[in-house]
Amino acid sequence: MDIEGSRVLVAGATGVLGGAITAELVTRGARPVLAGRDPVRLAAAARREGAHAVSFDAYDPSSCARVVQDAATALGGLDAVVTAFGAVAFGEAGEVGDEVAEYLMAVDYLAPAAFFRAALGIMEPGSMLAAVTGVVAEHPQPGMADYSASKAALSAWLGAVRREARGIGIGVLDVRPGHLDTGFAGRAVAGAAPALPAGADMQKLVSAVVDALSSGAELVRTAPDGTPVIERRAR
Template sequence: MACLLEKERTMDLDGARVLVAGATGVLGGALTAELAARGARPALAGRDPARLARAARDHPGAPAVLFDAYDPASCARAVHEANTLLGGLDAVVTAFGSVGFGRAAEVGDEVGEHLAAVNFLAPAAFFRAALTVMGPGSVIAAFTGVVARRPQPGMADYSASKAALSAWLAAVRREARTGGVRVLEVSPGHLDTGFAGRSVAGTAPPMPPGGDPGRVVRAVADALEADAELLRTAPDGTPVVERRAG
């Protein structure tokens, strides 16, 4: 375990070609801006054409590609389009998701299916495609969340969808190491992004104040450059990196 400020650089973001899936969201938009400020060449992926066009205006010259998280084939197409438009990819980051609340006996199967599709199957589709085009020294990175390791009552289906992605990343990490591709999981605590207020079902329970998303985004950019495999936050919100996550 080590502070991100003590990172050993393994990737230089200056000039790096990075696809950010979910670039129209709060975290994805902030991460795209941070990467661009460090000299990266971002490609933006989102599902809403109008929001994607607005995001693209903030990053002149950055490719913008559409995807639908309910359509895994569109996630793969987004990767291949970005790879063509940028002339290669050095990193692919998924920063999108959906949340739902409610007791397990009361949450409908359709909600569970939605959360699994958006939070697990769609990121996996992005990364399956990425692993076919990316070479040694590249990174795939996903936002999961603290619920992936500490499932919460009233959030069983949401917790399970994030835990499924975390488990998938852990297995793929071991597969990808032989090819020189690093797998980074970003698992912060509750952040002040308004995400909980956009649930597909139920109402969020009372929560403590969320952490600073900007602080986490800066730490993610550091972790992409460092030899990091897991980024989490300490109880006080401090980003912490683990260089070997399993």
């Protein structure tokens, strides 16, 4: 996908990572539509990037599908949809309530899937779907069972959809970073984060994400030393 002039919906553009991905896309000449929940942060991000903004709540799947339609209308089509929103909770599995587990599954798995389901209906060959999952999708962590499970569910869904979408020329990118110092863990919907290692360099990751979109790669993961690694084919 040629980033210059591309029409990209970034969902979660009010977040630290989503905001940085949006800024990198704009720097490289893309035309984003920003989607977010918090109205004040969303308006500020849209002003900063000179972009159209649409609001959604990931706990309401119909709002996710609506945002895809609105973004496609605003831009005259979509070349990529990037989901960079999410929620986390901490605590041992027996202590985390069913409501929290259900919320994480809705926000971290079902909502990105709702975005992509809507996008698959309107995207042309050569387009890309991209989701930020996380290293927990392949290495589930104690104290984060439901967060790990929700990200693993999204990653599995992307894996199956990738194989379906190859036939219609649409690429599917899974971004699985390790820990980043975005403050995400401090905004958990329940529980308190354990001691975490120093975060990897977010700007390098963001650059790798946009490179991967550009080259049609299928996976961005973080090496043990924190360096982002782009894999053309996901395994």
